[in-house]
Amino acid sequence: MNSQLSNQSGIHAAPALSFLLCRTPKAWASRAVQELPIILLDHVSLELKAAQQAQSLIRRYGGGDNSSDWTFSLMEKMSKLAREELRHFEQVLSILHKRGISYRRIPASRYANALHSEIREVEPNRLIDTLIVGAIIEARSCERFFCLSSELGTKEPDLVTFYNSLLKSESRHFQGYLSLAEGVGDDPISDRIAFFLKHEKALILQPDSVMRFHSGVPIKNS
Numbered sequence: 001m002n003s004q005l006s007n008q009s010g011i012h013a014a015p016a017l018s019f020l021l022c023r024t025p026k027a028w029a030s031r032a033v034q035e036l037p038i039i040l041l042d043h044v045s046l047e048l049k050a051a052q053q054a055q056s057l058i059r060r061y062g063g064g065d066n067s068s069d070w071t072f073s074l075m076e077k078m079s080k081l082a083r084e085e086l087r088h089f090e091q092v093l094s095i096l097h098k099r100g101i102s103y104r105r106i107p108a109s110r111y112a113n114a115l116h117s118e119i120r121e122v123e124p125n126r127l128i129d130t131l132i133v134g135a136i137i138e139a140r141s142c143e144r145f146f147c148l149s150s151e152l153g154t155k156e157p158d159l160v161t162f163y164n165s166l167l168k169s170e171s172r173h174f175q176g177y178l179s180l181a182e183g184v185g186d187d188p189i190s191d192r193i194a195f196f197l198k199h200e201k202a203l204i205l206q207p208d209s210v211m212r213f214h215s216g217v218p219i220k221n222s
Contacts, residue, residue, distance in 0.1 A: 135177035142170035
């Protein structure tokens with residue numbers, strides 16, 4: 001990776017890196033570059049899920065008082081996010097095709113489900129927590145792309161270029177989710193952010209039985 005590209009990548013990744021409580025362990029990065037087909041298959045699935053999540057938020061919370069600035073902001077941000085995620089889905093699908101990797105569904109890691117399991121059920125807490133989790137997942141995705149780009153170096157120039165191209169959008173998505181969460185009510189949400197970040201850190205640093213884009217430290221071949 002040339003120095004100019006590296007500097008630009010660092011700038012785009014900086015907000016996510018400062019937000020998260022930990023960086024990706026070296027053990028994950030080392031294994032990931034050895035198992036790129038699995039990482040790419042999980043990645044393509046995650047892009048599709050991210051688009052679906054954005055559309056789900058529009059359907060669930062886009063009703064009511066559509067004249068409010070917050071509701072308009074939610075629908076606008078989530079619509080743009082869904083389109084971007086679907087475009088990313090298409091791009092990863094193309095990468096799979098060029099590499100001769102057949103698209104198929106693979107079991108997800110525990111990461112997203114573990115975070116979503118801590119979301120409170122009663123509104124508006126449910127909405128606040130859902131948006132916080134969305135922000136954290138996008139921030140970790142941004143950090144993982146940055147990590148993979150650094151680990152791959154000159155071995156996979158096309159893939160590195162693609163991952164670096166995603167950093168800006170992932171960072172924007174993370175900050176968009178977070179600003180929406182902060183605008184739901186008048187009460188501060190710093191305690192909930194801290195709660196989920198601590199939980200997320202544990203998931204990233206703990207041993208994991210599978211190798212996926214958001215998995216923890218690998219303990220065996222997946």
